[in-house]
Amino acid sequence: MSIYRNTIRMQMKLMCNKKAFQLTFSINLAYVLVTYLYYVWIQLGNDISTITSPSVVFPLQSATEFFDIYINIVPFIVVIPFSMSYITDKFNTILPALQTRCGSQKYYFSKGIVCFLGGFLVFFIPFMLSILLNHLTFPQSGTTFLGDLYDTNFDAGIVGSNVLKSTRWLGIHFPKLFVYNQELYNVLYLFLFSLAMGLFSVFAYSLSFIIKKHKIILLLPVYLIIISFNTLDQFMQSNVPYICYKVLLYITVNDMYGKNPFFIVMFFLVLTTTAAILIVKQSWADQID
């Protein structure tokens, strides 16, 4: 167990010193800061009653100004933190040295764990900072991403009674938490988003055993998966009952209808199982006995 801990610690140190990890962290930090500064700037000098609540300017909320740009980068930056590290170790010919020190199986599993942690932390920390920053700056004015608390359409937005499309999954997920505290609701979504990013990161890492030659091509699989499901969603628009297949809409804050929880759980289950199989297979393949 202690060898595992030591290996994970060593891989964590390696990851934190990598330019790729720092680049992804910087992109996320820049995004949350630009969003924050933009909303501070446009609301500068406004009366306190008209300034938006901190939960409304949360950068994972799909109506924020630069969200559309950011969500397009996510499929690529999720791969960068540590998923390519196996290829880098091979390029640098330090793979045998690392495997001799900690054992082949421990090397692969610990790298998988660090990949998950890297993917999780690189998104969680900057966005958590953004929540704190927004909370310190903006007043609780009672506005939410579904409108004003006293708006006549506010309830309809929560339960989804304003949706005309034929679908079984109406309204937002976790409505009770949303009504109780929008900040906690955002924290929960941030946790889910970071968790999903961690899993995508591990998935990309497991594919690095197949795509060994060019690191840049490793950026393709997660992007293709997300785009394929977006295309599927386009085809299934007229299906009854409608199910939303846009994966990233499930893990960000929005009022999209048709979000079937079973679909998203199955999606990440399949992704994780595939990654686990590939990692176990690779760790066995490198063993002599």
Next chain:
Amino acid sequence: MVSKSNVLKTLIIIPIVFFRKSNLLLAGNGTDMPIAELFLQNMFSGNPSRTETNIVIVMFGLMEVIVFNLLFGTYIYHDLYENSIYIFIRQKSRIKWFINRSFQLFAYSAVYNILFILSTFLLCVVYSNQEIDIVAIRVVIITYILIQLFSFWTTLMINLLAIRIGATASFITNYMTLLVLSFLAVNYEAIPIIKNIPFFLSLNPVTNVTINWNDGIGKGLYPAVYFLILIGTTMLLGGKILSKMDISLENKEKNN
């Protein structure tokens, strides 16, 4: 030399197009929409108008170009970091070598985009109830030229930038620039000072990929000439960078 892996990379576009445009095959009844309009709608994610779209749709429409960027993003750079010493002690002129490799990349890009445009066009012909007319052929040719030049230029930029910062960072930089340019194109009317001068809009490379996005300046000729100027400048710049480059180039792929 044509390698098997590069041919496979080029052919990957066929299943992608058939999956992405399979709504044309699966939909039972055809449409009475003119083929040219149907083709444009399917090329650019259903909305060829700049002011009625958003950045997510624009990037969704450029997916095939992005896939090409990723597949051939290290086509020239790969040779540089793997075999630069062997190449440049035999090759007298580095610029000549770079131009030669650029033309090879151009050829792959041409084949990739022919497959992309032709398969999309064929699916539209099958789905439409209308006959192929001269307008449709003109639209297909113009779209092909613009997409081809754009995908070649962006891939060449990725290869060149990779020499300095590595392939992954190079792709991310290029992609983020594309996103910002798309954002500026879609929100052009909100930009102070330059919003009333259409010429500035036509300087944005993203607006020149799609017909009508640069407010019809030059009707296809201007965008093509503009891309040729950009490609020429990039090739000259690339040749200069290569001439000054240390022959024992450090492999940036090892660092990140």
